[in-house]
Amino acid sequence: MPFISQIERQTDYSxxxxxxxxxxDNGGSYFRIGWAGESDPRxxxxxxxxxxxxxxxxxTVSVVGDxxxxxxxxxxxxxxxxxxxxxxNVVFQFEIMEYILDFGFDRLGVDSLGVDHxxxxxxxxxxxxxxxxxxxxxxxxxxxxPSVAFGVDAAFSYTYNQRLGNCDKEGLAxxxxxxxxxxxxxxxxxxxFVLFVEGEPVFEAxxxxxxxxxxxxxxxxxxxxxxxxxxxxxxxxxxxxxxxMEHCYxxxxxxxxxxxxxxxxxxxxxxxxxWQLPFTPPPVEEQPxxxxxxxxxxxxxxxxxxxxxxxxxxxxSRINELENELRGLEFLLRQVEKVDENDIPAFLSxxxxxxxxxxxxxxxxxxxxxxxxxxxxVELDEKADVTTADKFPLVDVPDNMLTSEQVVVFxxxxxxxxxxxxxxxxxxxxxxxxxxxxxxxxxxxxxRAEEELLREKQNQLEEERRLExxxxxxxxxxxxxxxxxxxxxxxxxxxxxxxxxxxxNTSGGVGRGExxxxxxxxxxxxxxxxxxxRGKGEDTFxxxxxxxxxxxxxxxxxxxxxxxxxxxxxxxxxxSSRLQAS
Amino acid sequence: MExxxxxxxxxxxxxxxxxxxxxxxxxxxxxxxxxxxxHLKQIIQAENFQNYPPDEPNYVNIxxxxxxxPPKRICDITGYEAPYYDPRTNMxxxxxxxxxxxxxxxxxxxxxxxxxxxAAVVLK
Numbered sequence: 001m002p003f004i005s006q007i008e009r010q011t012d013y014s015x016x017x018x019x020x021x022x023x024x025d026n027g028g029s030y031f032r033i034g035w036a037g038e039s040d041p042r043x044x045x046x047x048x049x050x051x052x053x054x055x056x057x058x059x060t061v062s063v064v065g066d067x068x069x070x071x072x073x074x075x076x077x078x079x080x081x082x083x084x085x086x087x088x089n090v091v092f093q094f095e096i097m098e099y100i101l102d103f104g105f106d107r108l109g110v111d112s113l114g115v116d117h118x119x120x121x122x123x124x125x126x127x128x129x130x131x132x133x134x135x136x137x138x139x140x141x142x143x144x145x146p147s148v149a150f151g152v153d154a155a156f157s158y159t160y161n162q163r164l165g166n167c168d169k170e171g172l173a174x175x176x177x178x179x180x181x182x183x184x185x186x187x188x189x190x191x192x193f194v195l196f197v198e199g200e201p202v203f204e205a206x207x208x209x210x211x212x213x214x215x216x217x218x219x220x221x222x223x224x225x226x227x228x229x230x231x232x233x234x235x236x237x238x239x240x241x242x243x244x245m246e247h248c249y250x251x252x253x254x255x256x257x258x259x260x261x262x263x264x265x266x267x268x269x270x271x272x273x274x275w276q277l278p279f280t281p282p283p284v285e286e287q288p289x290x291x292x293x294x295x296x297x298x299x300x301x302x303x304x305x306x307x308x309x310x311x312x313x314x315x316x317s318r319i320n321e322l323e324n325e326l327r328g329l330e331f332l333l334r335q336v337e338k339v340d341e342n343d344i345p346a347f348l349s350x351x352x353x354x355x356x357x358x359x360x361x362x363x364x365x366x367x368x369x370x371x372x373x374x375x376x377x378v379e380l381d382e383k384a385d386v387t388t389a390d391k392f393p394l395v396d397v398p399d400n401m402l403t404s405e406q407v408v409v410f411x412x413x414x415x416x417x418x419x420x421x422x423x424x425x426x427x428x429x430x431x432x433x434x435x436x437x438x439x440x441x442x443x444x445x446x447x448r449a450e451e452e453l454l455r456e457k458q459n460q461l462e463e464e465r466r467l468e469x470x471x472x473x474x475x476x477x478x479x480x481x482x483x484x485x486x487x488x489x490x491x492x493x494x495x496x497x498x499x500x501x502x503x504x505n506t507s508g509g510v511g512r513g514e515x516x517x518x519x520x521x522x523x524x525x526x527x528x529x530x531x532x533x534r535g536k537g538e539d540t541f542x543x544x545x546x547x548x549x550x551x552x553x554x555x556x557x558x559x560x561x562x563x564x565x566x567x568x569x570x571x572x573x574x575x576s577s578r579l580q581a582s
Numbered sequence: 583m584e585x586x587x588x589x590x591x592x593x594x595x596x597x598x599x600x601x602x603x604x605x606x607x608x609x610x611x612x613x614x615x616x617x618x619x620x621h622l623k624q625i626i627q628a629e630n631f632q633n634y635p636p637d638e639p640n641y642v643n644i645x646x647x648x649x650x651x652p653p654k655r656i657c658d659i660t661g662y663e664a665p666y667y668d669p670r671t672n673m674x675x676x677x678x679x680x681x682x683x684x685x686x687x688x689x690x691x692x693x694x695x696x697x698x699x700x701a702a703v704v705l706k
Contacts, residue, residue, distance in 0.1 A: 009591075057583065061593040061594070062593065062594040063592055063593060063594065064594055067590065067592050068590060068592075071586060071587055071590055071592050074583075074584050074587055087621060087622035088622055090622050090625070090641070092619055092621060092622050093619045094619060095609070095619070098605065098608075099594060099605075102594055102598055102601070102605070103594055105598075105600060106594075106595075106600075110600040111599065111600065112600060113599065113602075114600055114601075114602055115600055125639075125644065126639050126640050126641045126644050128622075128625050128626060128629055128640075129629065130625050130628065130629065131625060141602065141603055142601055142602055142603045142608070143600065143601060143602060144602040203639040203644070204637065204638075204639050206639060206644045207644060207645075207646045208644045208645045208646060209645075209646045210645070219698065222694070222698055223698070226691060226694055226695060255654075255663060258661060258662050258663060259663075261662070262660075262662050262663075262676070
């Protein structure tokens with residue numbers, strides 16, 4: 001059963017005699033205020049204060065207790081959550097306490113200057129003296145209360161139940177509070193028929209455990225949020241508190257009760273509650289009507305058409321402009337041809353051109369850009385052509401039956417026909433390109449054939465010589481082979497091994513010098529000098545142009561190692577093959 | 583201020599006729615300025631309860647000592663009696679299904695479940 005606060009303002013305050021005490025049950029979770037002698041409190045609310053900021057005016061206001069949460073939409077509650085004056089059942093924040101007392105007295109209907117009734121207020125057992133002091137101070141100074149009595153709620157409850165005959169003179173009061181629980185033994189000797197007792201229960205034997213309803217709710221909240229992490233935001237503390245109040249119960253024997261659920265008995269099924277979080281369906285977006293869709297499509301179409309027209313107009317104007325320029329230039333050229341050679345500079349002085357050649361080059365330029373502009377159009381037309389061929393066989397459809405879009409496409413087709421000649425021009429260009437490449441290929445083939453012929457001739461010549469005098473021929477070949485092989489060897493040595501020219505490096509130890517070629521070595525030397533030679537004396541690097549050659553030497557591309565087999569080597573292989581053959 | 587808010591008397595008025603000393607007189611600089619209160623711990627410390635005679639009840643010595651009873655072994659997930667204990671996660675479980683669930687839980691969830699019974703690993 002969720003708790004419902006009563007905060008209606010009472011109107012019968014003035015009917016009570018000034019001797020009638022006001023009773024306040026100042027509990028950790030609920031604040032109850034009423035009149036002595038009545039069975040129920042008049043005003044009940046949650047013992048919390050919120051200090052949100054009003055959204056439109058920006059002032060900080062105090063809101064005490066529970067209110068209609070719908071009204072809190074006018075306030076910015078992000079910076080202050082609900083606050084309690086209590087810390088483990090002891091009041092410690094007296095400003096909050098004052099707001100709560102303000103609200104309580106206000107709702108009780110106090111309208112005189114000062115609260116002129118004695119006040120009984122509850123506190124926890126063995127309340128620390130400073131807390132009690134400040135509470136008394138607050139009541140006396142701010143509210144002008146004539147007298148204050150403090151009491152322990154559990155003792156009052158016990159006395160009340162004793163009067164009703166629910167319990168004996170001797171007993172044990174177990175007070176399970178919001179933050180703490182107390183066990184207070186009630187011995188026989190005391191408890192006279194007066195409400196205002198203090199210290200009558202045996203506080204020497206009293207016991208406090210810092211576990212209360214708050215912890216139960218918190219535990220349940222944690223369990224729920226662990227089990228349903230997706231609903232973490234919706235499981236607020238208040239919601240869980242309501243859940244606990246509505247659905248939870250205390251088992252007489254936990255182990256036996258749990259067994260019921262574990263064995264899935266019928267009793268457990270009856271006790272199981274299903275509960276749904278408040279569900280707010282997401283706002284359904286209204287489907288736009290058919291007219292709306294049509295209207296939007298029409299607008300889009302119109303915009304697209306306008307853009308196309310604009311682009312077309314722009315292109316046309318550019319072509320027009322270029323053609324005009326071309327005409328002007330040609331005219332100028334003709335004029336210039338008529339004029340005498342010596343008078344040309346004078347004639348051209350106010351046209352901005354200096355010579356005939358310049359005019360010609362600008363004509364060429366204009367021609368080029370004109371071609372470009374026109375080609376763009378051609379390409380576009382081609383595209384349009386493709387689409388028309390694919391999608392719109394419309395040529396047979398009469399004009400008045402076409403929609404606007406189709407009309408546009410139709411016009412494109414029309415333009416394609418008009419621009420056919422440009423397409424021809426393009427075709428010609430393509431053919432020229434093809435022709436030149438074919439010619440190039442032809443030339444290369446011819447050259448190769450000639451080389452082949454030359455080699456054949458050489459071979460024939462050698463063959464003849466061999467047949468004439470085989471001995472001499474072989475000798476010649478051998479000497480040639482020796483020469484060539486020596487040459488190639490030397491080259492190799494130079495490449496792999498800079499200064500080691502004697503070639504008897506057979507030790508196998510390959511040092512740094514052996515690994516690097518002369519060019520590489522030179523490069524390393526240059527690099528090291530460049531790295532360490534800076535700042536010595538005056539820096540005159542770059543004064544002469546030759547200085548910059550340094551970088552060319554330094555760069556890696558300078559190495560010409562991977563050049564492929566050179567002429568000597570090919571000759572050598574040829575000769576060796578011949579030697580073997582003969 | 584909106585009409586419905588005023589009608590519901592949601593906001594506590596700053597001036598109340600029955601008060602001898604108004605809130606704004608007490609805290610002229612606004613309530614949030616400075617701390618006018620002590621925490622319960624500070625109150626207890628200032629009170630020097632250790633100097634009080636031990637046979638007189640006070641706020642500190644009525645507190646119950648920690649329980650000496652052996653704790654009941656309760657499954658961390660279902661709340662059933664838990665005869666088993668998972669050495670890897672330190673969680674108690676009731677049956678094989680729960681064990682499967684425990685092993686599939688990510689570590690931070692395990693720690694949060696353990697924190698519910700003050701058994702989580704606390705890094706300091």
